[in-house]
Amino acid sequence: MKSNDEKLTARSWFYSQPKQNVPECSECDALKVYRLGYTGQYIIETEIDSGLGGEPVEINQITDIHFNYVAIADESDGEAMGTRSCRKWLREGESVKSAINAMNVAEYADQTVITGDTLDYLSKGTEMLTKRHIISRDPGVMIALGGHDLTKQMQTSLPNELSLDERMAILSEFWPHDMFYHAKDVGDKVICVCLDNSRSCFLPCQPDRLDKEIKRARTERKILLLFMHEPISTRDFKGKLPTLWYSPGAHREYDFCTEDTVGFKPNDEATKRMYSLITENADVIKGIFCGHRHSMFYTEIIASYSDNEGIHQSVIPQLVAPGNPYLDHAGRVVRIIVK
Numbered sequence: 001m002k003s004n005d006e007k008l009t010a011r012s013w014f015y016s017q018p019k020q021n022v023p024e025c026s027e028c029d030a031l032k033v034y035r036l037g038y039t040g041q042y043i044i045e046t047e048i049d050s051g052l053g054g055e056p057v058e059i060n061q062i063t064d065i066h067f068n069y070v071a072i073a074d075e076s077d078g079e080a081m082g083t084r085s086c087r088k089w090l091r092e093g094e095s096v097k098s099a100i101n102a103m104n105v106a107e108y109a110d111q112t113v114i115t116g117d118t119l120d121y122l123s124k125g126t127e128m129l130t131k132r133h134i135i136s137r138d139p140g141v142m143i144a145l146g147g148h149d150l151t152k153q154m155q156t157s158l159p160n161e162l163s164l165d166e167r168m169a170i171l172s173e174f175w176p177h178d179m180f181y182h183a184k185d186v187g188d189k190v191i192c193v194c195l196d197n198s199r200s201c202f203l204p205c206q207p208d209r210l211d212k213e214i215k216r217a218r219t220e221r222k223i224l225l226l227f228m229h230e231p232i233s234t235r236d237f238k239g240k241l242p243t244l245w246y247s248p249g250a251h252r253e254y255d256f257c258t259e260d261t262v263g264f265k266p267n268d269e270a271t272k273r274m275y276s277l278i279t280e281n282a283d284v285i286k287g288i289f290c291g292h293r294h295s296m297f298y299t300e301i302i303a304s305y306s307d308n309e310g311i312h313q314s315v316i317p318q319l320v321a322p323g324n325p326y327l328d329h330a331g332r333v334v335r336i337i338v339k
């Protein structure tokens with residue numbers, strides 16, 4: 001276990017390398033984007049003011065790693081081999097390169113969170129790569145589920161042979177924590193919450209736990225940061241937003257109010273409750289970090305909080321982080337600094 005001093009020294013050494021501009025990324029007041037001059041990774045830096053003082057706490061987010069691989073153990077599995085022959089993007093484990101490069105940055109953070117689509121599809125091969133390059137590398141890592149993690153079929157036009165429960169059971173065997181809800185205190189002022197919304201909705205097991213976490217944060221004077229795969233609705237009716245950083249094949253613009261975003265018009269109780277819990281407690285929920293879209297967007301969710309004086313309007317920043325396996329696999333990491 002490294003002492004805090006040692007960790008801070010290592011971190012300031014790592015970030016003392018020269019920083020290069022990234023002209024292909026549009027400017028945004030909330031984000032600072034640069035490329036590390038010696039080690040080559042792209043960093044998206046954002047600061048969150050907790051209002052609580054003390055030492056900064058640093059959380060790194062990586063998203064949409066998309067391991068595409070089959071192992072020797074998959075060779076007798078017709079489903080895995082069918083996917084192997086149809087799914088060309090990042091085949092033969094190409095994205096291991098960008099995963100290693102991103103994890104080489106994340107080792108300097110206090111906490112690393114991966115926001116879904118770690119596996120391009122479920123196989124023994126992708127399980128092995130996830131264990132070797134993510135979980136063994138950082139046993140404390142938090143990993144949200146994405147839609148890709150749940151399927152064995154990719155571009156085969158065939159339905160999954162195993163039920164969703166059976167596929168979930170395989171994942172839960174090696175997942176480092178509860179796949180549906182996992183909260184962790186980081187430093188003296190942050191609670192990171194990793195949520196499964198990989199099926200475009202929240203789950204009945206989540207609202208009571210989040211409600212408790214929100215109350216604890218308020219009592220213990222901490223803030224909450226939420227990590228999930230899919231963005232939630234901004235409910236701002238602002239229309240399409242241009243991407244800040246385009247990834248080939250992904251969206252150049254997107255409407256985060258109405259198009260396909262979680263909670264715009266929820267038709268299940270859990271999603272309704274989760275959406276209200278998130279957006280009505282903006283005094284403690286200070287940021288949402290997701291992926292899914294592969295291009296980068298910065299959005300603000302219409303939110304509020306209440307105290308003795310009544311209800312106050314606010315916004316919660318929501319960063320839709322860009323996918324990791326692009327840019328010649330240099331690695332792309334969101335560096336969240338909580339002050």
Ligand SMILES: [Fe+2]
Pocket residue numbers: 064066116117146148292293294323
């Ligand atoms: Fe993805």
